Amino acid sequence: MAPSLVQACRSLALSTWLLSFCFVHLLCLDFTVAEKEEWYTAFVNITYAEPAPEAGGAELRTEKSECGRYGEHSPKQDARGEVVMASSAHDRLACDPSTKFAAPTQGRSWIALIPKGNCTYRDKIRNAFLQNASAVVIFNVGSNTNETITMPHAGVEDIVAIMIPEPKGKEIVSLLERNITVTMYITIGTRNLQKYVSRTSVVFVSISFIVLMIISLAWLVFYYIQRFRYANARDRNQWRLGDAAKKAISKLQVRTIKKGDKVKRTASSLG
Numbered sequence: 001m002a003p004s005l006v007q008a009c010r011s012l013a014l015s016t017w018l019l020s021f022c023f024v025h026l027l028c029l030d031f032t033v034a035e036k037e038e039w040y041t042a043f044v045n046i047t048y049a050e051p052a053p054e055a056g057g058a059e060l061r062t063e064k065s066e067c068g069r070y071g072e073h074s075p076k077q078d079a080r081g082e083v084v085m086a087s088s089a090h091d092r093l094a095c096d097p098s099t100k101f102a103a104p105t106q107g108r109s110w111i112a113l114i115p116k117g118n119c120t121y122r123d124k125i126r127n128a129f130l131q132n133a134s135a136v137v138i139f140n141v142g143s144n145t146n147e148t149i150t151m152p153h154a155g156v157e158d159i160v161a162i163m164i165p166e167p168k169g170k171e172i173v174s175l176l177e178r179n180i181t182v183t184m185y186i187t188i189g190t191r192n193l194q195k196y197v198s199r200t201s202v203v204f205v206s207i208s209f210i211v212l213m214i215i216s217l218a219w220l221v222f223y224y225i226q227r228f229r230y231a232n233a234r235d236r237n238q239w240r241l242g243d244a245a246k247k248a249i250s251k252l253q254v255r256t257i258k259k260g261d262k263v264k265r266t267a268s269s270l271g
């Protein structure tokens, strides 16, 4: 009873050790090597007058959705203004610092609408900022999904910059191409915290995990071999003792004792 209890305790201790070991690893992964990224969504409200010739005037349309995403280095602030694109179609990407925007007359705030591509977000944002835009809206091109990313644009950090999905961008472009004045209101949405793990840290943690696993397995194997050898040695010992006893017994002379025989001591070899 007692030895099996000891054994149970030992294996319990061993599995506890392995478990805590895995746990420490997970903690490691969570706190030291995982990187955090914080990003903010933006509410995008567009308001425009849809011409309605049959009614003899225009119909005011307004729509608002939380589809934008603030750039990494953008101030997380509200912004508003008339939406404009580059004056000429071949400058739409706004990669050239001399790009002219179809900005309204002096004094009215405007927002630059620029498609993604051909140069960095930073260049596009800077080019609009240098021409006094009050915000920059960049839309995705070529994905046709509602995806947006947190744009990096270190160095141009004094202007609100957001990214909107491609369908929304195309919708506004088509309105502007019909010479409709679109006013945009950008307001701050919700804060998001995203954790991600870099590849190098995954490799590091996996390797250290495997190494420690091998060490503990080796220890386990060693422990069982040791136990096996001990058990074996004990068996052999018992077998040897038994053998000696048999030999000793075989040396005894067996004699049938008849009535009247004198019994002599012969089992002297048993000592």
Ligand SMILES: *[C@@H]1O[C@H](CO)[C@@H](O)[C@H](O)[C@H]1NC(C)=O
Pocket (backbone or CB within 6 Å): 045, 046, 047, 062, 063, 064, 185
């Ligand atoms: C968009 O903003 C304007 C001005 O603040 C407001 O009048 C309009 O109701 C808003 N549209 C929506 C859908 O919230």
Ligand SMILES: *[C@@H]1O[C@H](CO)[C@@H](O)[C@H](O)[C@H]1NC(C)=O
Pocket (backbone or CB within 6 Å): 090, 091, 093, 118
């Ligand atoms: C953008 O880059 C592509 C490929 O480099 C080029 O073919 C295209 O003309 C460029 N667009 C503009 C507007 O410069």
Ligand SMILES: *[C@@H]1O[C@H](CO)[C@@H](O)[C@H](O)[C@H]1NC(C)=O
Pocket (backbone or CB within 6 Å): 130, 131, 132
């Ligand atoms: C931007 O605004 C400043 C002052 O508000 C003005 O001096 C400058 O000419 C403006 N630049 C452009 C490109 O309109």
Ligand SMILES: *[C@@H]1O[C@H](CO)[C@@H](O)[C@H](O)[C@H]1NC(C)=O
Pocket (backbone or CB within 6 Å): 144, 145, 146, 167
């Ligand atoms: C994008 O979002 C709009 C509005 O939320 C939705 O109507 C549309 O189906 C979405 N498109 C895709 C490709 O998910």
Ligand SMILES: *[C@@H]1O[C@H](CO)[C@@H](O)[C@H](O)[C@H]1NC(C)=O
Pocket (backbone or CB within 6 Å): 177, 178, 179
């Ligand atoms: C928009 O305005 C420009 C000049 O202001 C004009 O050349 C163009 O034809 C107009 N487009 C539409 C669709 O009315």
